[in-house]
Amino acid sequence: xxxxxxxxxxxxxxxxxxxxxxxxxxxxxxxxxxxxxxxxxxxxxxxxxxxxxxxxxxxxxxxxxxxxxxxxxxxxxxxxxxxxxxxxxxxxxxxxxxxxxxxxxxxxxxxxxxxxxxxxxxxxxxxxxxxxxxxxxxxxxxxxxxxxxxxxxxxxxxxxxxxxxxxxxxxxxxxxxxxxxxxxxxxxxxxxxxxxxxxxxxxxxxxxxxxxxxxxxxxxxxxxxxxxxxxxxxxxxxxxxxxxxxxxxxxxxxxxxxxxxxxxxxxxxxxxxxxxxxxxxxxxxxxxxxxxxxxxxxxxxxxxxxxxxxxxxxxxxxxxxxxxxxxxxxxxxxxxxxxxxxxxxxxxxxxxxxxxxxxxxxxxxxxxxxxxxxxxxxxxxxxxxxxxxxxxxxxxxxxxxxxxxxxxxxxxxxxxxxxxxxxxxxxxxxxxxxxxxxxxxxxxxxxxxxxxxxxxxxxxxxxxxxxxxxxxxxxxxxxxxxxxxxxxxxxxxxxxxxxxxxxxxxxxxxxxxxxxxxxxxxxxxxxxxxxxxxxxxxxxxxxxxxxxxxxxxxxxxxxxxxxxxxxxxxxxxxxxxxxxxxxxxxxxxxxxx
Amino acid sequence: xxxxxxxxxxxxxxxxxxxxxxxxxxxxxxxxxxxxxxxxxxxxxxxxxxxxxxxxxxxxxxxxxxxxxxxxxxxxxxxxxxxxxxxxxxxxxxxxxxxxxxxxxxxxxxxxxxxxxxxx
Numbered sequence: 001x002x003x004x005x006x007x008x009x010x011x012x013x014x015x016x017x018x019x020x021x022x023x024x025x026x027x028x029x030x031x032x033x034x035x036x037x038x039x040x041x042x043x044x045x046x047x048x049x050x051x052x053x054x055x056x057x058x059x060x061x062x063x064x065x066x067x068x069x070x071x072x073x074x075x076x077x078x079x080x081x082x083x084x085x086x087x088x089x090x091x092x093x094x095x096x097x098x099x100x101x102x103x104x105x106x107x108x109x110x111x112x113x114x115x116x117x118x119x120x121x122x123x124x125x126x127x128x129x130x131x132x133x134x135x136x137x138x139x140x141x142x143x144x145x146x147x148x149x150x151x152x153x154x155x156x157x158x159x160x161x162x163x164x165x166x167x168x169x170x171x172x173x174x175x176x177x178x179x180x181x182x183x184x185x186x187x188x189x190x191x192x193x194x195x196x197x198x199x200x201x202x203x204x205x206x207x208x209x210x211x212x213x214x215x216x217x218x219x220x221x222x223x224x225x226x227x228x229x230x231x232x233x234x235x236x237x238x239x240x241x242x243x244x245x246x247x248x249x250x251x252x253x254x255x256x257x258x259x260x261x262x263x264x265x266x267x268x269x270x271x272x273x274x275x276x277x278x279x280x281x282x283x284x285x286x287x288x289x290x291x292x293x294x295x296x297x298x299x300x301x302x303x304x305x306x307x308x309x310x311x312x313x314x315x316x317x318x319x320x321x322x323x324x325x326x327x328x329x330x331x332x333x334x335x336x337x338x339x340x341x342x343x344x345x346x347x348x349x350x351x352x353x354x355x356x357x358x359x360x361x362x363x364x365x366x367x368x369x370x371x372x373x374x375x376x377x378x379x380x381x382x383x384x385x386x387x388x389x390x391x392x393x394x395x396x397x398x399x400x401x402x403x404x405x406x407x408x409x410x411x412x413x414x415x416x417x418x419x420x421x422x423x424x425x426x427x428x429x430x431x432x433x434x435x436x437x438x439x440x441x442x443x444x445x446x447x448x449x450x451x452x453x454x455x456x457x458x459x460x461x462x463x464x465x466x467x468x469x470x471x472x473x474x475x476x477x478x479x480x481x482x483x484x485x486x487x488x489x490x491x492x493x494x495x496x497x498x499x500x501x502x503x504x505x506x507x508x509x510x511x512x513x514x515x516x517x518x519x520x521x522x523x524x525x526x527x528x529x530x531x532x533x534x535x536x537x538x539x540x541x542x543x544x545x546x547x548x549x550x551x552x553x554x555x556x557x558x559x560x561x562x563x564x565x566x567x568x569x570x571x572x573x574x575x576x577x578x579x580x581x582x583x584x585x586x587x588x589x590x591x592x593x
Numbered sequence: 594x595x596x597x598x599x600x601x602x603x604x605x606x607x608x609x610x611x612x613x614x615x616x617x618x619x620x621x622x623x624x625x626x627x628x629x630x631x632x633x634x635x636x637x638x639x640x641x642x643x644x645x646x647x648x649x650x651x652x653x654x655x656x657x658x659x660x661x662x663x664x665x666x667x668x669x670x671x672x673x674x675x676x677x678x679x680x681x682x683x684x685x686x687x688x689x690x691x692x693x694x695x696x697x698x699x700x701x702x703x704x705x706x707x708x709x710x711x712x713x
Contacts, residue, residue: 383676387647390675391606393697398609401700405616415612422605465604465625501602501649 011037017044017119021056023104023112026076030055031115043098043121045091056117059098061089072102079104079112085122097126141239146174148225148233153177162219162242164212180209182216196225197233206243218247254279261358267294267313268342268351283358284336285329301325301336309338313352316344324359335359388429395422421459428490432558442484442565449478449513449520452485456492457511464500464509473512478520479588483566491559495524495582498556502528508577519568519587528579536572559584595711596620596637600630600644600654606696610643613700619707626650627657634661639668641711643703646674646683655683658691666690669710673698689713 011018020035033056036048044051044059051058060069064087075082082102087095099122104112136143142159146152151174160170163180170176181189185207196203203223208216223238257263263279274294281288289296298306305325312321320341327334340354399419406412457472464470492511499509503526510525531539540560559582560570568586575581597619601607611621622637624630626648634642642661646654658670667690674680675696684693690713692706 383678386677387675390696391603394675395603395605395609397697398606398613398700398703402609402613402616405613418605418608425605465602465607467625504650 013038015039015120017098017117019056019117019119021115021117023114026073030057031076034114040119043090043096043119044088050091059088061087061093061095063087063095064089072100075102076104076115085126096121097123136239139239139241141241144177144223144238144240146177146236148235149228151175159240162240163209163217166212177209182208182210196223203236203238206247217242218244262355263357264353264355265297266351266353269345269349280356283356284327285334300327301338302327305336305338309340313340313342313350316342316350333360335363385429385433389426392422392426392429395419396426428486428493431486432490432562442487442562444482444484444566446480446482447485449481449483450474450476452488453492453511453513453522456489456496460493460496460511464496468500468503468507468509470496471508471510473510475513475515478513478515481520481586481588483586484562487562487566491562491584492522492524494556494559495584499524499526499528499580499582502526502579504528510577515588519585522584522586524582525575525577526579527575527577530574530579531572539572540570556582594618594620595640596622597641597643597707598622598624598630598633598637598639600624600627600642600648600657602626602645602648606645610703613703614643614707617700617704627652627654630657631660641669641671641707643671643673643707646672646679647676655679655686658686662691669707669713671703671706671710 014037017040018035018037019033019040021031021033024031033052033054036046036051040051041047068084068086072082072084072086081104082100085097085099088098089095099120100117101119102115102117105114105116107113136156137158140158142162143154143156144159145154153172153174153176155165155170155176157167160167165176178186189205189207192201192203192205195201203225204221206218206220209219211217219240220243221238221240223236225233225236228234257277257279261283263277263283265274265276265280267274274297276293276297278288280297284297284300286296286300298309301309301323302325305323308323309321312323318341320339323338325336325338327336335358337357337359338354339357340352342350342352344350396419399415399422403412403415406415453474454472457470457474461470496509496511500507503509508525508527510523512523512525514521514523540556556570563570563584563586566586568584571583571585573581573583597614599607599610599614599621601610601623602625607623607625611623614621622633622639624633627644628650630642630644631652633639642658644654644657648654652660654672654674658672661668661670669690669692671692671694672683672686673694673696674683677695680693680695687693690710692710694703694706
């Protein structure tokens with residue numbers, strides 16, 4: 001193959017454009033083109049016959065840099081090798097960046113007769129940095145470039161801005177970075193660099209840098225090294241972003257959780273994705289596991305709570321769930337509460353966000369409050385019982401002493417009646433006390449209820465103060481119920497006495513009874529002030545009284561306890577008489593009617 | 594004959610007091626609570642008041658006693674209560690014309706206190 005043929009092949013197939021033009025005139029209209037290769041047509045759109053005889057200047061246009069053209073012309077005039085990048089125009093008017101190498105070619109006599117120009121389309125190369133620059137500007141990231149061999153350092157303006165370094169005061173040396181790195185972070189950064197240099201592990205790290213103001217800025221950095229022929233890193237380039245806000249938000253969240261004793265966890269959207277925050281492990285008094293976090297978390301909650309949690313999270317809904325569980329931590333009970341919401345993400349995917357809270361202190365406080373309330377109640381009980389007994393003993397003692405002063409048998413009978421009544425009250429008080437402490441089981445039996453109520457009505461009418469009207473309205477065919485007789489006596493009398501206590505003068509108290517298919521109702525109405533709805537549940541608590549601070553025994557609580565133990569209930573309503581209505585209900589037993 | 598007003602809410606105790614004092618030669622009036630007691634006091638000539646403390650109604654026996662005392666320095670008052678704590682609390686009210694006693698009480702003790710107060 002001849003050399004000419006080889007050259008021909010190069011002209012034909014090279015992707016670089018080859019243009020040969022006459023050496024003169026350099027001034028207007030410019031040198032004439034004598035040859036272009038195929039790549040020229042491909043690049044510019046001009047066919048050889050359209051371009052041969054023309055000047056290369058037809059490729060230039062309004063945006064072509066005048067200074068570049070001036071430099072080219074100056075090179076041509078001095079017969080120098082020229083290398084420039086210039087913006088050219090295709091036949092269709094579109095622009096492209098062309099990298100030109102122009103060299104003068106001399107003839108055998110030594111005269112420069114031709115220019116040979118090799119041109120390459122470098123548009124992509126020219127545009128890429130611009131694109132990168134825009135992208136990086138948009139991301140708000142700073143850029144760094146570190147020459148590891150000589151420690152030369154480049155920071156982009158944005159990087160300088162992040163750490164408050166004045167553009168003019170920037171010292172382009174690696175020490176500018178390392179001097180700003182706090183000692184606490186330097187070790188981690190060094191380790192991450194080593195891992196990247198030695199093992200090629202991704203360099204991605206968060207550290208702090210000292211701002212020119214003195215405060216520390218949280219930085220998230222990524223980088224990539226380039227290695228030399230000897231396998232040593234020679235250069236490293238990367239980005240930094242200011243994550244102070246993010247780090248602060250995270251620190252605030254952690255602080256809020258630490259202060260409140262509430263930690264968070266989440267699960268999903270895929271079953272293998274779970275995040276259990278460090279605080280959760282701290283709260284559970286467990287070391288953070290290296291793997292299987294979710295499984296360890298479930299195990300820590302115990303099998304029942306874990307099963308509840310697992311079944312609830314797979315059923316996304318708008319309602320939140322609460323699971324309480326008790327764990328054993330080194331022999332102590334730990335009360336744990338989990339609250340979470342499972343949200344559907346469409347399809348089978350779901351996301352669960354939950355919190356966990358140690359309620360041990362709160363539970364202990366509640367328990368101790370309940371204990372001191374019981375103690376207070378006991379004190380009230382003791383006072384109330386003492387009061388009741390002292391009154392009973394007063395009646396018995398004075399009564400017995402008055403016996404010898406009586407003038408007639410009728411008077412003596414009356415005194416004995418009163419004394420015996422007081423004795424009976426004392427007996428009821430001890431029975432009620434024993435019932436209350438449940439040491440004396442009730443002895444349910446059947447007795448004629450109508451007769452019993454009439455008897456109690458008579459007894460009650462003698463007990464209540466003069467000036468209060470006492471009425472009865474008793475049903476005649478009450479179904480039989482199983483009841484402890486003395487407990488029933490005490491309950492009815494208690495309600496009547498209680499009603500009398502509530503009544504002013506001109507008081508009216510009515511004892512009535514009725515029945516339906518469910519059972520028997522014994523009702524005591526009064527025309528006193530009544531009991532406001534908000535107090536109704538309180539007055540049946542043991543030893544509570546509306547009669548002022550010092551209590552009045554265990555009245556309504558006694559009745560409430562008795563009805564409950566007898567398979568019935570005590571309810572407080574508004575009376576048609578205007579005051580309170582106490583309704584004792586006792587269920588009738590179907591097989592015993 | 595001296596007249597004694599008994600203010601006591603419990604019927605069985607009120608009757609025992611009334612009987613004992615009547616038999617001992619006093620004219621006895623009764624009231625079921627403090628408000629009733631003050632009303633009776635304004636209508637009749639009373640020489641001594643014997644009152645319970647914890648009673649239904651807005652005012653209690655000790656408050657009634659204080660009201661009476663604000664009106665007159667010399668009307669003898671006996672305050673009697675079955676609540677040990679109450680007795681302790683109101684014992685500070687004792688003076689020449691006011692006596693605090695606790696239930697249960699013997700007739701002899703009660704009569705002695707009444708006579709002492711009425712003899713002044």
